Amino acid sequence: MIKDRPETFPRDQMPYLEKTPNESKAMLSSQKRCFFVKISVDSAIQTQATKCVTLVADRNSWKTDAPRKVQNPSKDIPFTHRFSSPLFDMKLNFLVTTVALLVAFPPPYECRAIESSSNQPATDPDGERQSPPVWARLGEEYFIRLGNRNQNSPRSPADSFPETSQYSKRALQLQLTQRLLEGKVGNIGRLDGNYALRALDSVERERRSEEPPISLDLTFHLLREVLEMARAEQMAQQAHSNRKMMEIFGK
C-alpha cells in the first residue's frame, strides 16, 4: 500500500512494511512480494526502486532479500562527516551495491505495488493477470485437502457427505464467483475450506441430493406381507391388553 509518507523513516521500521495484519496473512500462497520503495537519508530521497521481500515460514513476518536490514543513518551527523566512520562506510557500501544491483537487474515484470482495499480494480493489468493464478492455486489447494479428508473419513460408503441447503450453496457460489471477477486478492484469507467444497460440488450436489443415500430394495408384495404380519401382531396385542384391562378393572 502506498501512502503519503514522510521522507524520513523511523529507525526501527522497515519502510516497505506498511501492511495491516490481515493483509499480511492474506499473502499465503505467494513467496515473494514486490514493493515500490523510497529510500531516503537525511530528508533527501536518495533513491527509489522496486524492492522484493520474501515471506518467511511462519507467514507472520516479512524479511528482505538482503541479509541485513537497511538502517537509516543518524540525523545528527552531517552527511559529509559520515565518511570518516568505518562502520558507516561499510553500510553505505552495502546500500550502494544493493541499489546498483536492483537497477542493473530489474525485478520481474509481475512485481508491482500491491494495493489492497483500493477501488481501482482496472488500474493494473498485471494485477489481474496475477490474481487468477493465485485464486486457482489456492482453490486447488483447498479442494485437494478437503478431498483427502473426506476419503479418510471412517464413515461407510453408503453415507452421504454433509450437505448444506440449496440456498446457502447457491449464495456461496455466487459470492465466490463475484470475488473472482473483481479480483480482490486480499479476500482470499477470509475464505475457509467449507466455502470451496460447497462451491465445487454445489451443482452436483443439487442433482445428487435428491437421491436417498440409504434405501431398501423391496417389492410391494413383500412389503404388504410384512405389513399384514405387523397388523396381525397389533390386533393380538390389542386383544391381550384389553383382556388385561378387563382383569384389572373388571374385578
Added chain:
Amino acid sequence: MSGTLRAQLCFLLLSVTALRGHARFLDIQDNEISPEGLLSLLSSELKRELPEEFVYRRALRCLDMVAVEGQFTFTAERPQLNCAVFFIGEPSDIISIEYDSVNIDCRGGDFVKVFDGWVMKGEKFPSSQDHPLPLYERYSDYCETGVTRPIVRSSQNVAMLFFRLHQSGSSFTVTFRKLINPFPCNVISQTPEGSFTMIIPQQHRNCSFSIIYPVEIQIGELSLGQHNDLKRSILGCAGSGDFVELLGGNGMDTSKMFPMADLCYSFNGPAQMKVGCDNTVVRMVSSGKFVNRVSFQYRLLGHQELQQMKGNSVEDVCLRA
C-alpha cells in the same frame, strides 16, 4: 384461595396440558382440589402410561415392520449389513423413536439411522415436494446426534430404521411410541380398506394419502375453498392452486406417479374410480388461502376385477377404470 379461583386455575392447567394430547387425572377427595393434586398436573409422568411390566417387548428381525407401541431390541448373531425396520401407525399418529441403549461400533462402520418416511428402491414417501424437510435432514444418525438427541420424531405416521452391525454381539434397543397428530398430512394406510377425511387448514402444503394396494376409491365430499365455485377448465386443474388428484403407480414416490384424475371443484356426490396400481394415492394441493377438505372411502380390488380391468385396458401403465 377462593373456591372459584381455584377451579378456574385448575381448568386453565387442564387446558394447557390437554393441548399436548396427553391426559392426566386429578385425585379429588371430598370435592376438594388439593395443591398436591394441582401440582401433579405439571409433573411429566403420564398417569395413563402403562407401568413397566405392561410394556410390550420383542426382538427385531433384520427386515421387520412394527405397528405396536413398545420396546424393541435387535441383537446381531452374525454381521448384518443391510437391515431395515418399518414403523407404521394409525393415520392420525406421528411416530416417536427413542434410543434406549445402543451398543454398536460407530467407528467400525456400524450405524443406526432413522428416516422420516419410507424409502423403497430409491423412492421415498413422502416425496420431496410434500415433505417440509430437505432430504439429508430426514435422516437422523445415532452416531452423530443420537447421544445428544435420543428421541426422534417423524412428521407423519410412518418412519424407518436402517442399521448395519458388523460384529456379532452388537445390539440396540429402541422404544416406539405413537403421538397424536391433529391434522395428519401424508399418510400410508395400514389397511387395504377404510375411509379417511383429509383437512388442510389454510396451509400452503401438499398432502398425500397412500394406499399400497389396488383399490377402488369413492370420493364422498370435496370442499375446496369457501365458495362452491365451478372452476372447471378444459385443460384440467393445472391453473388452480387448490385441487385433488388421484395418482397411481408402482413406486413410493408420489412425484413419479401417473395422474389418474384431477378434481378442482367442490362437489357432494360420490365419485368412484378404480385404480389397479400397486400404489394408489389421493393427493391434495393447497394454496393456503382456503380450508380444503376431502372425504373418501376405499376398498381392495379383487383378483377378478383386476383381470377384468386388464382385459379392457389398452395401456400398460397402471390399469384404470
